[in-house]
Amino acid sequence: MNATEYDVIVAGLGAMGSSSLYRLSQRGLRVLGLEAFSAGHRLGSWHGESRVIRMAYYEHPDYVPLLRRAYELWAEVERESGERLLTITGGLMIGAPDSELVVGSLTSARQHGLDHEMLTAAETNRRYPALQLQESEVALWEPRAGFLRPERCVETFVRLAQTAGAEARYDEPVRSWQASPGRVEVTTDVGCYTAPLAVFACGARIARVLGEDAVPVRAERIPLFWMQPSQPDLFALGRFPVYLWEIPDGGHFYGFPHVEWPGVKVARHHTGDFCDADDVDRSVNEADERRLRSAIAERLPAL
Ligand SMILES: Cc1cc2nc3c(=O)[nH]c(=O)nc-3n(C[C@H](O)[C@H](O)[C@H](O)COP(=O)(O)OP(=O)(O)OC[C@H]3O[C@@H](n4cnc5c(N)ncnc54)[C@H](O)[C@@H]3O)c2cc1C
Structure with missing residues (x-):
């Protein structure tokens, strides 16, 4: 297997991973996105036509500044993507x-x-x-x-990221990873990729990738x-x-x-x-x- 070098590796191209791929590529970084399934799949948490967005979060007032910023950023992506x-x-x-x-x-x-x-x-x-x-x-x-229209959001993030030079690889699940100071090595069935930083955005399957002790996430x-x-x-x-x-x-x-x-x-x-x-x-x-x-x-x- 050949090791291939990137600035950042993003594991999972759902809601969080696709937006990370986009934002990181906007900064001029060389970014690789790895997605377990095909583009537009329905096996994550991000599909289903619509997602509510609201500002007056009942969960806690501390979310509100994040929401304000999210609205600004959605407007920005809409302008950029049309x-x-x-x-x-x-x-x-x-x-x-x-x-x-x-x-x-x-x-x-x-x-x-x-x-x-x-x-x-x-x-x-x-x-x-x-x-x-x-x-x-x-x-x-x-x-x-x-x-929000989640399928369109994810597709748009990946498209804009690719336009900015990011690479998105589908049907290529992350099987394992190893971190040492300043370097993360991510392995799939196809290859081994390295970068100083990695973003793990594997949604409901994150515990399988990072370990249940590290992130005790359960799928519902x-x-x-x-x-x-x-x-x-x-x-x-x-x-x-x-x-x-x-x-x-x-x-x-x-x-x-x-x-x-x-x-x-x-x-x-x-x-x-x-x-x-x-x-x-x-x-x-x-x-x-x-x-x-x-x-x-x-x-x-x-x-
Ligand atoms: C039914 C439902 C309704 C919801 N409604 C709302 C709503 O109205 N408003 C709202 O704000 N939020 C809502 N949410 C929450 C929102 O959809 C999630 O917070 C969001 O999708 C989480 O993003 P994520 O990137 O963490 O996970 P996901 O969007 O699931 O993306 C994870 C991606 O990682 C991939 N992956 C998994 N394992 C690997 C691996 N080993 N290697 C590579 N890739 C991998 C998956 O295939 C997937 O594409 C809802 C969620 C659900 C399930």
């Missing part, structure tokens, strides 16, 4: 007034002076008749929320649904926002307006169904559908 990646729809964070989602989003919005509006259930249901909040629920409206199976609405107009892009909804069992589900794929996307945020990313049931079964429908039946009756 691609439309981000669509602003506004977003609703729905739940009981004392729910983690509502309290956390409001804390972030207030602490960082973000545009927002608190809506009663009646006001939300009037503005967005597809949603049926209970009287005891409220919604935080965030005008800057929206969604999250079925996604594209529902056929009885009143499609209510979910039209331009009329319907992205939303997250905290329900009394403590879980969250979320959804989008109709984008392009047939149906309106909706999913539970977490399932607690931990799995092996390479040995997971990728079909949607009846239990998955029952669970999702129990969350949305009365809340989005048109789905």
